[in-house]
Structure formats: C-alpha cells, structure tokens
Amino acid sequence: xxxxxxxxxxxxxxxxxxxxxxxxxxxxxxxxxxxxxxxxxxxxxxxxxxxxxxxxxxxxxxxxxxxxxxxxxxxxxxxxxxxxxxxxxxxxxxxxxxxxxxxxxxxxxxxxxxxxxxxxxxxxxxxxxxxxxxxxxxxxxxxxxxxxxxxxxxxxxxxxxxxxxxxxxxxxxxxxxxxxxxxxxxxxxxxxxxxxxxxxxxxxxxxxxxxxxxxxxxxxxxxxxxxxxxxxxxxxxxxxxxxxxxxxxxxxxxxxxxxxxxxxxxxxxxxxxxxxxxxxxxxxxxxxxxxxxxxxxxxxxxxxxxxxxxxxxxxxxxxxxxxxxxxxxxxxxxxxxxxxxxxxxxxxxxxxxxxxxxxxxxxxxxxxxxxxxxxxxxxxxxxxxxxxxxxxxxxxxxxxxxxxxxxxxxxxxxxxxxxxxxxxxxxxxxxxxxxxxxxxxxxxxxxxxxxxxxxxxxxxxxxxxxxxxxxxxxxxxxxxxxxxxxxxxxxxxxxxxxxxxxxxxxxxxxxxxxxxxxxxxxxxxxxxxxxxxxxxxxxxxxxxxxxxxxxxxxxxxxxxxxxxxxxxxxxxxxxxxxxxxxxxxxxxxxxxxxxxxxxxxxxxxxxxxxxxxxxxxxxxxxxxxxxxxxxxxxxxxxxxxxxxxxxxxxxxxxxxxxxxxxxxxxxxxxxxxxxxxxxxxxxxxxxxxxxxx
Amino acid sequence: xxxxxxxxxxxxxxxxxxxxxxxxxxxxxxxxxxxxxxxxxxxxxxxxxxxxxxxxxxxxxxxxxxxxxxxxxxxxxxxxxxxxxxxxxxxxxxxxxxxxx
Numbered sequence: 001x002x003x004x005x006x007x008x009x010x011x012x013x014x015x016x017x018x019x020x021x022x023x024x025x026x027x028x029x030x031x032x033x034x035x036x037x038x039x040x041x042x043x044x045x046x047x048x049x050x051x052x053x054x055x056x057x058x059x060x061x062x063x064x065x066x067x068x069x070x071x072x073x074x075x076x077x078x079x080x081x082x083x084x085x086x087x088x089x090x091x092x093x094x095x096x097x098x099x100x101x102x103x104x105x106x107x108x109x110x111x112x113x114x115x116x117x118x119x120x121x122x123x124x125x126x127x128x129x130x131x132x133x134x135x136x137x138x139x140x141x142x143x144x145x146x147x148x149x150x151x152x153x154x155x156x157x158x159x160x161x162x163x164x165x166x167x168x169x170x171x172x173x174x175x176x177x178x179x180x181x182x183x184x185x186x187x188x189x190x191x192x193x194x195x196x197x198x199x200x201x202x203x204x205x206x207x208x209x210x211x212x213x214x215x216x217x218x219x220x221x222x223x224x225x226x227x228x229x230x231x232x233x234x235x236x237x238x239x240x241x242x243x244x245x246x247x248x249x250x251x252x253x254x255x256x257x258x259x260x261x262x263x264x265x266x267x268x269x270x271x272x273x274x275x276x277x278x279x280x281x282x283x284x285x286x287x288x289x290x291x292x293x294x295x296x297x298x299x300x301x302x303x304x305x306x307x308x309x310x311x312x313x314x315x316x317x318x319x320x321x322x323x324x325x326x327x328x329x330x331x332x333x334x335x336x337x338x339x340x341x342x343x344x345x346x347x348x349x350x351x352x353x354x355x356x357x358x359x360x361x362x363x364x365x366x367x368x369x370x371x372x373x374x375x376x377x378x379x380x381x382x383x384x385x386x387x388x389x390x391x392x393x394x395x396x397x398x399x400x401x402x403x404x405x406x407x408x409x410x411x412x413x414x415x416x417x418x419x420x421x422x423x424x425x426x427x428x429x430x431x432x433x434x435x436x437x438x439x440x441x442x443x444x445x446x447x448x449x450x451x452x453x454x455x456x457x458x459x460x461x462x463x464x465x466x467x468x469x470x471x472x473x474x475x476x477x478x479x480x481x482x483x484x485x486x487x488x489x490x491x492x493x494x495x496x497x498x499x500x501x502x503x504x505x506x507x508x509x510x511x512x513x514x515x516x517x518x519x520x521x522x523x524x525x526x527x528x529x530x531x532x533x534x535x536x537x538x539x540x541x542x543x544x545x546x547x548x549x550x551x552x553x554x555x556x557x558x559x560x561x562x563x564x565x566x567x568x569x570x571x572x573x574x575x576x577x578x579x580x581x582x583x584x585x586x587x588x589x590x591x592x593x594x595x596x597x598x599x600x601x602x603x604x605x606x607x608x609x610x611x612x613x614x615x616x617x618x619x620x621x622x623x624x625x626x627x628x629x630x631x632x633x634x635x636x637x638x639x640x641x642x643x644x645x646x647x648x649x650x651x652x653x654x655x656x657x658x659x660x661x662x663x664x665x666x667x668x669x670x671x672x673x674x675x676x677x678x679x680x681x682x683x684x685x686x687x688x689x690x691x692x693x
Numbered sequence: 694x695x696x697x698x699x700x701x702x703x704x705x706x707x708x709x710x711x712x713x714x715x716x717x718x719x720x721x722x723x724x725x726x727x728x729x730x731x732x733x734x735x736x737x738x739x740x741x742x743x744x745x746x747x748x749x750x751x752x753x754x755x756x757x758x759x760x761x762x763x764x765x766x767x768x769x770x771x772x773x774x775x776x777x778x779x780x781x782x783x784x785x786x787x788x789x790x791x792x793x794x
Contacts, residue, residue: 057792060791060792213791213792214792215791215792216792217792217793217794218794222779222783222794225780225783226783226789229783229784229789230789233787234787234788238791240791
C-alpha cells in the first residue's frame with residue numbers, strides 16, 4: 001500500500017491543479033453569461049440648492065426591477081397596481097415621458113427606476129422639462145421691483161414647461177438611445193416578460209439594474225457642511241458635491257488693463273451679450289440648438305464682422321462682447337470683470353436670445369426701469385438705432401407691448417444692481433417659440449440645420465444652410481447696431497457685414513461635429529483628437545480643453561486677435577518681449593491648420609479675450625443658504641452603469657438558501673459523529689499519525 | 694492560554710487584572726472575563742481561590758450588562774434620530790453615510 005498511496009496523492013495533485021485552472025478560466029465567462037452590461041447610458045443626477053434637492057437617486061447597490069415596457073395606459077395600471085412582480089423597472093418611449101406619468105410613478109412604491117428611450121425628434125406638441133417661469137426667484141422682478149410682473153403674472157415665458165427637471169425622484173432615471181442595445185432589451189422583454197392571454201408571465205423574468213448613487217443629499221448647506229467636516233476630521237476626506245461654475249468669456253474692442261483696479265468716472269460702454277450654457281433633464285447632454293447655440297453663433301459672427309471696422313475707425317465708446325454662464329441656473333455668475341464695467345454711468349446693453357428666424361425679431365425692454373425718463377430716453381435711442389440699421393438691411397423689427405416684462409436673461413442681473421438701458425433681442429413676442437426649451441430635443445434638426453446626405457464632413461462644414469443665412473443677417477444687424485450705438489460713424493456701417501461661411505462653419509461645429517478641421521486649427525495642440533463636445537452644459541470642476549467655453553474662447557481669439565511671431569515659450573510668458581503686455585492682452589498658443597500627414601504649424605495669437613470665473617458669490621462668502629445669490633451644486637458619484645439579467649422567483653431563491661443551510665447542518669452533524677467514532681471507523685491497517693502541537 | 698496549566702494564584706491574579714482593566718471604559722475585558730473564567734468559577738470543584746474568582750466574574754457580568762444597556766439605548770436613539778437632528782448629528786458623527794439624509 002505505500003506505493004498505492006503515493007500514486008493516489010500524485011493523482012490528487014494533478015486533479016487539483018486542473019480544477020483550479022478551469023475555475024479561473026471560467027470566472028469571467030460566467031459573469032458574461034449572466035449579465036449584459038449596457039453601454040452609453042445617460043443618467044439623471046442630483047442637484048442641490050440652498051433649500052432643496054432635485055434630480056434622481058438610486059440605492060448604493062443599484063435598483064433592480066422586473067422590466068416592463070410602457071406602451072399603453074393598461075401597462076401603466078399594470079406597473080402601478082395590478083402587476084404581481086413589483087418593483088418594476090419601466091422602459092418607456094419618449095412620448096410617455098410626461099409630467100402626469102412621472103408624478104404617478106414618483107408617488108408609487110412599485111417603481112424601481114425608469115429608462116427613457118430617446119427618439120430623434122421630440123414629441124410634436126413640444127416638451128420642455130424646465131419650469132414654465134424660468135428664473136422665477138432669481139430675476140429682477142420681485143415684490144419690490146415690478147410686483148405685477150413677478151412670477152410670470154404678466155407673461156408665461158415657457159408655457160410648455162412641465163417642471164420635471166426640478167422634481168426630486170427617489171429612483172434612477174436613465175436615457176437610452178434607440179439602437180442595438182435597446183433592441184436587446186426589447187427582445188429580453190418579449191422572450192420572458194410578455195403577458196400571454198392576459199395572465200401574468202412566469203419566472204424567470206428579465207430584470208434591469210441601474211446604478212446611479214449620488215453622494216449629496218438634502219441641500220447645499222448640508223452638503224458643504226459635510227464636505228468641510230470630512231476634510232477636517234475624517235481619515236478619508238471626500239468631497240460630496242461641487243458648486244456649479246465655469247467661466248464667462250469676454251472681450252473688448254479697446255483692451256482693458258487688468259492690473260488697474262477702481263473705475264473711471266463718466267466712462268460708458270456698450271455690452272453685447274449672449275448666454276453660453278444650457279441644460280436638459282439628463283446629465284451632460286444639452287444640445288440647446290435654438291436656446292443657446294444660435295445666439296452664440298450670432299454674437300461670434302457679429303464680433304468678427306465688427307472688429308476690423310472698429311479697429312480702423314474706433315467708435316467713441318468701448319464695446320464688449322460677453323458670453324455668460326449660468327443663465328439657466330438663475331443667473332448666478334459673479335462678474336469678476338473689471339469694475340469700471342459695472343459702475344460706468346452709461347451702459348447700453350444688448351442681449352441676444354434665441355435668435356432663430358428673422359421673419360420676426362422683437363426687442364424686449366424692462367418697463368419698470370423705463371419709468372425713469374433718462375433711462376427711457378436712452379432705451380428709445382437704442383431702439384431707434386437698431387431700427388434704422390434694420391431698415392437698411394430690409395429686416396423688420398418690432399417692440400412688444402410697453403407693459404410686457406423683460407424675458408429671463410442675464411440682463412435682469414444687471415438691472416438688479418442698477419437701472420441700465422438695454423434690450424433683449426429675441427424671436428418671440430411673448431412666450432418662447434422654442435418648443436423644446438432646455439430639453440434633449442433642441443437639436444440641429446429642430447433648428448433646420450440639415451445637410452444633404454451625399455456630402456463628406458469637410459463639405460458639410462462649408463455648406464451654407466438656410467439657418468446659417470438667416471443668422472448671418474441677424475449678426476450683421478447686431479454688429480452694425482452696436483457700432484452705431486457706440487458712437488461710430490454712419491458712413492462705415494456698410495463695411496460691417498457678417499460672413500455666411502463663418503456662420504455655417506460655426507453651426508456645424510457647435511451642433512454636428514466639433515472635431516472638424518477648422519475648430520481643430522483654432523485649439524491648442526494638446527487638444528487635438530480629444531473628442532467632441534456633447535452639449536453646452538456647465539462643467540463644474542475641470543475646465544477641459546474641449547468644453548464649449550474653451551471653444552468660444554479660442555474662436556473669439558482667432559476672430560478678434562492678431563497673429564504674432566512669438567515662439568512657444570515667449571507666448572506663454574511674454575513679459576520680457578518688448579511691445580507685448582500680459583496685462584492688456586492674453587496670449588494663446590494654437591495649433592494652426594493640420595496638414596495631411598498630421599503635423600501642425602502652431603503659432604501665437606494675441607487677443608483681448610479673457611475668462612472670468614462664473615462662481616456664485618454664495619460660495620466665496622460661504623453663505624450656502626443664500627437667498628440673494630444662486631447656490632446650485634451638483635452631487636458627486638462613484639459609478640453609473642446599467643445591466644440586464646434574468647431573475648428567479650423569490651420562492652426558488654429561498655428554497656435554494658434553505659437547502660444550502662440544511663446541507664451545512666447535516667454535514668456538521670455527520671462530521672461530528674465521524675470524528676467521535678474515528679477510532680472505530682479508521683482503525684484497522686493504519687498507524688496512528690504522530691500528534692504534534 | 695490554557696487555564697488548565699497555570700496555578701490557581703495566577704488564575705486569580707489574571708481574573709483580577711481583567712476585572713480592574715474593565716473599569717477603564719473597556720467592557721470587552723469584562724466580557725472576556727466572564728466567558729473565560731465561567732467554568733473556573735462555577736463548574737470546577739471548589740478550591741481556595743474560587744470564591745474570589747466567583748465575585749470577580751459576577752461583578753464583571755454586572756458591569757457588562759450595564760454597558761450593554763447603555764450602549765444599546767444610545768445606539769438606538771442615535772440611529773433613529775440622526776437624520777432629524779441635522780447639523781448636530783453631523784458634528785457628532787465620525788462617518789456620515791453618503792446619499793442619505
């Protein structure tokens with residue numbers, strides 16, 4: 001028997017090695033056999049302000065629910081009351097994503113989560129998840145200033161707004177694209193979860209699990225307090241939320257000396273502004289074509305048209321082109337721009353808002369500030385200037401009724417400080433004409449920026465759509481009006497014309513693909529090949545090189561700046577170079593046109609384009625519960641993912657657990673008996689092993 | 694350590710050390726005392742040091758019960774009311790759970 005024992009032990013060793021190899025090799029494929037991971041999901045995240053939280057939250061280990069596709073009203077009843085396998089994970093087409101459905105689901109405990117399948121075009125009647133009265137509590141109209149105009153008493157600006165973006169959901173809501181992956185989900189549903197002849201489906205059922213656990217909770221005050229405590233006392237400091245901030249972009253015809261503080265008396269300026277941000281119900285996707293891109297493109301084209309003439313024949317007053325962040329959040333940006341700007345005695349403000357069609361353009365003004373005769377005279381002067389320019393361009397421009405409020409815009413923020421003459425130029429007379437204000441569907445298609453399908457990307461870049469032609473005319477109007485308002489002479493007005501090709505390229509870059517040759521040539525070399533922007537959302541932490549703010553900054557620098565002969569090190573630090581001043585100008589090293597074999601010819605651009613941080617003063621004053629300033633923060637999270645798999649009935653799971661526990665107990669009992677009778681069972685031929693301690 | 698092998702005087706001194714150590718806000722020492730010396734105090738046939746060991750074990754058990762009662766009450770109250778206490782609760786928490794009030 002010694003020989004037999006040796007052989008047996010060798011065989012055991014070989015088997016053990018084989019088993020472990022097989023086990024490790026099989027581990028990955030077992031998981032893949034169970035779970036199907038869903039890529040490219042877009043979650044809805046949690047945002048907090050001084051008093052509330054909005055958005056969605058999942059539990060820390062994901063929310064699981066049996067899949068059910070919502071196609072009819074009967075399905076809604078099944079999910080909310082009659083279905084026998086709650087909680088349900090609802091998959092719905094975009095048409096069902098309405099306020100009434102979502103509020104019913106919010107109040108039900110049988111819904112584990114929602115996945116919305118996004119369609120290419122929105123519902124025909126329009127869809128806007130924003131509130132019907134944007135910037136209600138943060139605008140200029142309060143009970144002390146124009147109370148009859150506050151809270152949209154006078155005009156409801158966004159009548160299609162259902163306020164979904166500002167609701168607080170206790171389950172995760174994801175957005176899925178209608179592609180192969182969604183077909184997999186539908187197939188899983190049809191194979192396992194469909195009702196046969198009105199009876200409930202049997203286990204195993206197809207289920208989906210969504211992970212989007214948010215760290216912040218309650219409101220900004222709580223979140224910032226907990227972050228501060230974590231940073232001071234915990235061994236593992238973690239930030240729970242980030243204040244929303246980004247950068248405003250601004251430039252001026254006559255460069256301002258950044259190092260000089262204080263203001264000059266009796267200096268007056270003209271500001272032309274547009275908004276730079278947008279949002280939608282879901283995170284980081286905000287195409288905002290009509291809402292924001294149209295006005296950005298118009299203002300950029302106007303700047304490009306105006307600059308050569310203004311440099312040749314400078315107007316009396318300085319002109320500023322500004323792009324403001326944070327307008328959708330209640331205009332919270334802190335203007336760290338030069339103080340002269342705010343306290344000038346005379347500011348004319350022209351604000352561009354949602355320009356799309358020029359069949360009808362309207363000039364909105366604030367009736368409360370116009371009660372003051374001086375301001376009224378200045379506004380009337382501005383209106384007259386614009387109208388005279390418009391008539392020479394064959395455009396029709398009108399003012400709405402004199403008692404109508406000013407639409408929500410960053411101009412209201414200026415008015416909160418002091419009455420400033422200004423206008424908001426928009427394509428709507430009363431309520432917004434944008435049917436998809438701040439939603440996922442405000443895309444290029446809605447703006448009619450479409451290209452014939454046989455064009456290559458480079459050809460599409462240059463193709464002039466109808467929208468581009470319209471916006472060019474508006475840009476010309478804006479540029480000439482600003483020049484005239486700033487005291488420029490009329491004989492130079494005809495030289496100011498916006499370029500349709502530039503507008504076409506800008507529209508293509510901001511709406512279709514930002515990774516095109518023109519944009520790439522305007523960005524720094526390290527930004528090449530980084531991928532394209534998804535939408536015009538405020539980024540709150542990292543100012544990445546491919547965000548919209550950066551694009552606008554570099555495009556504006558290209559349009560209004562000059563090429564210099566500095567090399568890279570001089571460009572980054574020009575203080576030793578004679579004739580260059582870091583106080584007056586900003587210098588950027590851009591890559592230039594990319595040649596066929598991928599090499600670039602970078603150069604240095606000097607411009608007066610500056611960034612100013614758009615962080616709410618509430619965070620600098622650490623007054624997180626402020627009512628005066630905006631206090632929006634976005635929560636942080638660890639993982640966002642989704643997966644589908646089959647689940648068994650709870651009875652089967654309990655039975656498996658029960659059998660396992662029973663086997664454990666039986667084995668314990670058997671082992672005890674065997675070990676207590678060991679001498680009897682194993683005595684015969686073996687020598688007892690040496691006992692050692 | 695195997696209590697079978699050490700002499701009774703050492704057992705007594707060990708029991709006393711654990712008993713006294715438990716007063717330094719260390720109820721687990723009392724728990725160990727009770728569990729370890731239970732057989733010695735109540736099951737084994739009598740020996741000279743046994744009555745003293747018995748008192749130590751009984752007092753350790755009493756102290757342990759007291760600690761368990763206090764801690765259970767405080768933990769129940771804290772877990773139940775932490776969310777409502779808001780700021781105060783955050784200041785007395787060591788680890789604050791993420792994503793819940």
